[in-house]
Amino acid sequence: DAGVIQSPRHEVTEMGQEVTLRCKPISGHNSLFWYRQTMMRGLELLIYFNNNVPIDDSGMPEDRFSAKMPNASFSTLKIQPSEPRDSAVYFCASSWWLAGGRETQYFGPGTRLLVL
């Protein structure tokens, strides 16, 4: 298995531009998670999906952020318009969720975003 695939790996953009991050989860997994990592705040969950349905988006910072999962093999995280404070590493993770929390989450390599 190729693991969780994220693209792009690095993104440099200017303030005000739209940024789209992409994620392909591990085949067969039914849950997908978007995290953000910064030095100040560490790793934070932004949103997660079960069976392509958003379950909890309480971590999404503001309306500039949106996430979609049109099918079981693809998800996007969009920032529009981007701001310098959005600079961070964004991770996608997937898992096969069973009641009782027996399954771990598998993380992608991350997208390093720099907004100038």
Place this chain on the structure above:
Amino acid sequence: KQEVTQIPAALSVPEGENLVLNCSFTDSAIYNLQWFRQDPGKGLTSLLLIQSSQREQTSGRLNASLDKSSGRSTLYIAASQPGDSATYLCAVIIQGAQKLVFGQGTRLTINP
């Protein structure tokens, strides 16, 4: 609100030593606790997962313990090697949710 704390923030030890990393959490209503490893510029790799009903898990030179009642976990690394140098993150999944709540991590350096 669940909070996860890791102590120390950084640790540097000579090769060959046994060491312990600490993790504490404020709400004992968890599904499981996981230890991850993160290398610079890379994603996270799961090392050990302890179910809430378990007390410990072992994998090779790694042993993780869980004391739910006191809200603590430790990661024991035996006979440390330079290749163990990385940031180690502790995370819990709270009951009723799938959210991983992470600590800030311990940056470990093993000196040859």
